[in-house]
Amino acid sequence: MIQGTVRSFVDKAVRPNIAAWFEEGVAPRELASELGSLGLFGMHLTGYGCAGTNAVSYGLACLELEAGDSGLRSFVSVQGSLAMYSIWRWGSEEQKQEWLPRLATGEAIGCFGLTEPDFGSNPAGMRTNARRDGGDWILNGAKMWITNGSLADVATVWARTDEGIRGFLVPRGTPGFSAGDIHHKLSLRASATSELSLQDVRLPASAMLPEGRGLSAPLSCLNEARFGIVWGAMGAARDCLNTALAYAGDRVQFDRPIAGFQLTQAKLADAAVELSKGLLLALHLGRLKDQGRLRPEQVSVGKLNNVREAIDIARVCRTVLGAAGITTEYPVLRHANNLESVLTYEGTSEVHQLAIGQALTGIPAYR
Structure with missing residues (x-):
């Protein structure tokens, strides 16, 4: 039933439009609420408004989404398996309550900042750093090839600290944080691919994912x-x-x-x-x-x-x-x-x- 529902959605909402979206290089933000209403965001997670399906059901949904376009599956995958999963697995209860219900419905969009301009296959070499300043953290660095970056209301950003690699939740509009689209792509054109810039971004201690330590x-x-x-x-x-x-x-x-x-x-x-x-x-x-x-x-x-x-x-x-x-x-x-x-x-x-x-x-x- 899940597979059939997703296939029907793709047939009605995606196939008639995807060639134009690809040619124009646009990622339709308005699909988020429809995808959320189907329960596709974080569908394999439990609680906080997530559907709690099993892995095979999630896989079948990905199968049908990418039959429409890889960019569509990437949108759902980054939202659920990267942005939402990072909060669900490594976040505090307060962070989960604040973000997961809205991300599950598509009211909010998330992204995941790990890859950098000079570090892709070797993320351990990341240069993005976070240092303590009183009770706050100050982040500096850049992330590259970030799906949903320019659309995101919150970014999970991984940075090097004196305590090792840690994750931080950076909301849209935080001073010093910006996201710009990467243009002239010949692939994934119906998907937002972005560069994240962090210049003296000040975050409270509560922005750090408390359970996520190290590159693992x-x-x-x-x-x-x-x-x-x-x-x-x-x-x-x-x-x-x-x-x-x-x-x-x-x-x-x-x-x-x-x-x-x-x-x-x-x-x-x-x-x-x-x-x-x-x-x-x-x-x-x-x-x-x-x-x-x-x-x-x-x-x-x-x-x-x-x-x-x-x-x-x-x-x-x-x-x-x-x-x-x-x-x-x-x-x-x-x-x-x-x-x-x-x-x-x-x-x-x-x-x-x-x-x-x-x-x-x-x-x-x-x-």
């Missing part, structure tokens, strides 16, 4: 979001395959539909096999997560495989559409462009290979 805290949030990507990438791949199947059945060359040619069928068959394998992997990982048995390296397996295969499916399906495949009339190249970003964010393929390699050998090879 933000990385735990990323693991939640990566799980959604495992499912979401397969949604984009499924939409590409369905588009190619429909086009191949209608497109006639040499007096017959191109779906009847062996080379076309080989492409479609290979895509269907990889899609089915990816969906089964996502389902297996979802069931492990619901049992409390999912390990981070297993999420890396899912993210590495499913995004890599989704991009390949999108590219092959584009060849089935021929020249028509490069226009926004069809979703295939839009999905392919979006998946280039999905391949990179929340852990590049290389980093996930190293995470798996460490799990296999016991030897970290990051340095």
